Amino acid sequence: MKRAFCLLLALTMVLTLVSACSSGNKGNEPKPSPSQTAGSGVSEAPKKVELKVFMTFPRFKDQFEQYFDQFKEKQLAEKNIDVTIQLEMPNADQAKQILQSRLSSGDAPDLFTLHANDIPTYYEAGYIADLTGQPFVGKLYEAVAETVKYDGKVAALPMESLSWGYLYNKTLFRDNGITPPQTLDEMKAAAEKLQAAGVKPFLLAFQESWIPQLMMALSLGGTVSASHPDWIEGMNAGEASYADVRSVFDIIDLIMANGSDKPFETGNEAGSADFANGKAAMWVQGPWNAETILKVNPDMEFGVAPLPVSNEASDTMINLATSTSLALSPKSANKEVALDLLNYMLDDKDSSALFEELKFNPIATVHTYEVFPWVNEASEYVSKGKAYLDLKLPNGVTDEAAKQLQSYYVKDATQEDVIAALDKVWRTAVKSK
Known part of the structure; x- marks a missing residue:
C-alpha cells in the first residue's frame, strides 16, 4: 500500500509540473491573425x-x-x-x-x-x-x-x-547657335543651318502611325487655337472642312522635307535611341518618351518647345493635355x-x-x-499664356490622320486626299452619335 501511495504521489507531481509548464508558456504563444477564425487558430483561406x-x-x-x-x-x-x-x-x-x-x-x-x-x-x-x-x-x-x-x-x-510640343537636342542647338524657333521662317532657317552643319534637323519615325500623326495634332491644335477658334464647332455642324485649315501642312511639309532617312524602318524604340544618340536635332514626339530616351543616354539634355504653325510668333503655343x-x-x-x-x-x-x-x-x-x-521649360510657355487645351476630336479622326500622313509622306495621297478623308471620317463620327 505504501508503494502504491508513493507511485500515486510521484505521478501527481509530474502532472502538476507539466500543467505549470504549459501555463507558463501561454503568454508566449503567437496571437491569431485577423484572418484566423476566432478561437480556432486556423487561418481562413484568402x-x-x-x-x-x-x-x-x-x-x-x-x-x-x-x-x-x-x-x-x-x-x-x-x-x-x-x-x-x-x-x-x-x-x-x-x-x-x-x-x-x-x-x-x-x-x-x-x-x-x-x-x-x-x-x-x-x-x-x-x-x-x-x-x-x-x-x-x-x-x-x-x-x-x-x-x-x-x-x-x-x-x-x-x-x-502634359505640356508638350516637339523635343529638341539642347547640345546640338547650342553647338549650332540655335534657339527654339518661334515662326515658320525661323524654323526653316534653323533647318537650313543644321543641314549645312551635317545634322539632320528632324527625326522621322513612321513605322508606327501614331508617331507621325503627332505632327497633325500639334499643327492643327496651334492653328485652330490661334486663328480658327470656331472651326471644331463648324465641323460638328457640317459647315467647315480641313480645307479651311490647309495651312497645317506648311509645318508638316517642312518637317518631312528635312527629316531623317528610311522613316518606315524606324519605330518608337529605335527612334528614341536615334534621338538620344544625336542623329537628329528635333523630333515631333512628346516628353512621355523621356524614360525611353534617357535609358539610352542618361546624360542627354533635351528640351520641349512649341511647334510654329505660322509666321506669327503669338501662334506658337504649347499643347496642354x-x-x-x-x-x-x-x-x-x-x-x-x-x-x-x-x-x-x-x-x-x-x-x-x-x-x-x-x-x-x-x-x-x-x-x-x-x-x-x-x-x-514647357511650363514657362504656359505661364506666359502661350498654351492651348488639347483639341477634342471625334472618335476615329486621329486614327485616320495617322494613316493619311503615312500615305502623304510617300506621295500616295495629296493634300486634297488627306482633307477629303478626314472630312469624311469626321462627318461619319458626328452622324453616328
Whole structure:
C-alpha cells in the first residue's frame, strides 16, 4: 500500500509540473491573425480575385508590374484577398482598336487606359463608370481634374498630364547657335543651318502611325487655337472642312522635307535611341518618351518647345493635355478590388515613386518629387499664356490622320486626299452619335 501511495504521489507531481509548464508558456504563444477564425487558430483561406487591366504603356511594363505586386501584397495583408492581375499592354497602334472590340463584345477589362479626349464617347456608350466620389479625386490638382470630367462627373483617373510640343537636342542647338524657333521662317532657317552643319534637323519615325500623326495634332491644335477658334464647332455642324485649315501642312511639309532617312524602318524604340544618340536635332514626339530616351543616354539634355504653325510668333503655343487616363468598367465583376487598385495609383505613400520613375508630371497633392527640366521649360510657355487645351476630336479622326500622313509622306495621297478623308471620317463620327 505504501508503494502504491508513493507511485500515486510521484505521478501527481509530474502532472502538476507539466500543467505549470504549459501555463507558463501561454503568454508566449503567437496571437491569431485577423484572418484566423476566432478561437480556432486556423487561418481562413484568402479570397481569390482576378483583375484584367488593359494599359497602353508597353514601355513601362516592368514598372507597372512591380507596382501591382505592391498592391497585391497590400490587399493580402489588409483584406486577405489574393489578387491576380492579368496585365495586357498592346502596342499603341493597335490598343484603341483592341479595346473598342473588347468593350463592344462584352469582354471589358476591369480597368483600362484611354485618352482623356475619348472620355465623352466612351461615357455615352456606357463603358465608363462614374468615379466622382472616389478618394483619389480629392488629391488631384484642380486643373488636372477638369481634363477627366464629363457632364460634371469625374470619369477617369488622370495619369499623364502634359505640356508638350516637339523635343529638341539642347547640345546640338547650342553647338549650332540655335534657339527654339518661334515662326515658320525661323524654323526653316534653323533647318537650313543644321543641314549645312551635317545634322539632320528632324527625326522621322513612321513605322508606327501614331508617331507621325503627332505632327497633325500639334499643327492643327496651334492653328485652330490661334486663328480658327470656331472651326471644331463648324465641323460638328457640317459647315467647315480641313480645307479651311490647309495651312497645317506648311509645318508638316517642312518637317518631312528635312527629316531623317528610311522613316518606315524606324519605330518608337529605335527612334528614341536615334534621338538620344544625336542623329537628329528635333523630333515631333512628346516628353512621355523621356524614360525611353534617357535609358539610352542618361546624360542627354533635351528640351520641349512649341511647334510654329505660322509666321506669327503669338501662334506658337504649347499643347496642354491629359493624354492617358485610367477608367473603370461598370461591368467589372470585382469592382471593389478594381476600385482599390484604381485609388492605389494615387496612394499617399507609394505613388510619388512610381510617377517619378515613369517621368510623368505631378498630378496630385501627394506628389512631392522634383520635376524635370523639360517640364519647367514647357511650363514657362504656359505661364506666359502661350498654351492651348488639347483639341477634342471625334472618335476615329486621329486614327485616320495617322494613316493619311503615312500615305502623304510617300506621295500616295495629296493634300486634297488627306482633307477629303478626314472630312469624311469626321462627318461619319458626328452622324453616328
